[in-house]
Amino acid sequence: MRQKRCDNDNHGRAIVTVRFCSHCGAVVNARIRAGRCPRENHATMRRAQSTYCVDCGEQLVQAR
Ligand SMILES: [Zn+2]
Numbered sequence: 001m002r003q004k005r006c007d008n009d010n011h012g013r014a015i016v017t018v019r020f021c022s023h024c025g026a027v028v029n030a031r032i033r034a035g036r037c038p039r040e041n042h043a044t045m046r047r048a049q050s051t052y053c054v055d056c057g058e059q060l061v062q063a064r
């Protein structure tokens with residue numbers, strides 16, 4: 001259970017261009033369809049320190 005408040009910018013923004021928050025994996029804009037992404041995308045996001053994929057919501061980094 002993730003009850004912690006997420007302080008990612010995506011939550012406070014009026015216009016969110018991604019479906020999922022990269023920090024907590026919550027849906028921040030349900031109007032955007034979840035996409036399927038190529039593996040390279042996830043690798044890039046992981047390097048950018050994203051915990052979740054903003055397009056498909058997949059968890060990229062295992063929680064410790
Ligand atoms: Zn979040």
Ligand SMILES: [Zn+2]
Nearest residue numbers: 037053055056
């Ligand atoms: Zn993805």
